[in-house]
């Protein structure tokens with residue numbers, strides 16, 4: 001399976017255990033035969049989306065901002081599983097991870113249609129990776145609340161949530177979780 | 182009343198959030214006297230810039246759009262910057278107006294629930310969160326259409342000046358429809374079939390000479 005990890009931990013080093021855990025997860029999954037690529041978002045130049053919709057109406061499918069945000073696009077669209085990883089800050093994912101997520105609308109199409117009884121955009125690509133989530137510093141309430149978020153946003157990206165793990169158990173549980181998606 | 186307004190749109194001043202703020206101020210002025218100052222979140226460079234304004238505010242209103250089913254990343258950073266204030270005394274009253282491209286309020290429910298959690302922790306009184314669906318494209322709509330759409334914003338503001346509260350009845354009215362009903366869906370499918378549903382996007386694509394490439398897949 002092809003797996004992309006978006007590491008949204010803003011701090012270097014051991015602060016929440018996220019960086020070390022993700023490195024271990026990458027190793028474990030690679031050893032199990034998966035092809036894994038991790039993007040460390042804090043080391044990349046990813047600017048805020050400015051809401052210009054250039055990616056939909058000027059250069060369809062491509063963001064007009066020239067920085068590093070496009071680098072994970074191709075790996076993501078060719079992956080089977082996309083793992084979003086972030087410590088919980090003020091009860092939600094880090095602004096760093098959200099910055100990358102806002103920059104992912106070039107991957108969908110502006111046209112609209114009704115799906116599951118609601119208005120959503122249409123697909124740009126034929127398939128979209130299943131979503132996995134790894135959270136650090138998370139209470140059970142945070143885990144449940146943020147899972148609700150990813151389930152919601154999965155609708156807009158034509159996919160589903162495969163698993164949500166707490167970083168404290170993620171290294172132990174990830175292989176099983178990946179096999180079950 | 183001293184009102185501090187934050188415009189949390191990543192578009193800055195040229196945004197639908199600005200139009201909402203304009204109508205909120207209009208509603209206030211129709212009902213009474215208000216001293217206000219508008220700050221653009223995008224122009225705050227560091228946490229201290231926000232702290233300085235926040236600490237000395239009496240009432241704070243934050244207006245921002247839905248981005249990928251929650252707050253724009255820069256608004257998430259705004260909340261991270263406010264973390265030192267959690268549970269502190271002497272904080273301002275705080276209310277939010279959030280708005281979305283899609284026409285159903287259900288898209289904004291997660292974000293509203295988030296603000297309902299975080300709002301009370303960073304304020305002396307949490308006023309609530311009003312949802313306004315379907316705000317994209319106001320710049321190309323007639324002033325009559327915009328005025329009608331912004332009616333609940335002016336009403337919320339006027340009631341706020343009088344009572345100091347966000348009126349739950351007005352908030353509920355604004356967050357409609359939650360989902361489209363069966364009849365509306367038939368109409369939407371019809372409009373889609375006739376090719377008008379995506380009018381706005383096609384208008385912009387054509388204007389930019391990009392219509393032929395609308396479904397490009399550069400990262401396949």
Ligand SMILES: Cc1cc2nc3c(=O)[nH]c(=O)nc-3n(C[C@H](O)[C@H](O)[C@H](O)COP(=O)(O)O)c2cc1C
Nearest residue numbers: 051190196197198246247248249250281282283317
């Ligand atoms: C990156 C991005 C993501 C968006 N995500 C959503 C969304 O998930 N749901 C929605 O209804 N509208 C979404 N929108 C639409 C905005 O909420 C809408 O265009 C709004 O009117 C923008 O307000 P502003 O001009 O004040 O920034 C998104 C827009 C952008 C640019």
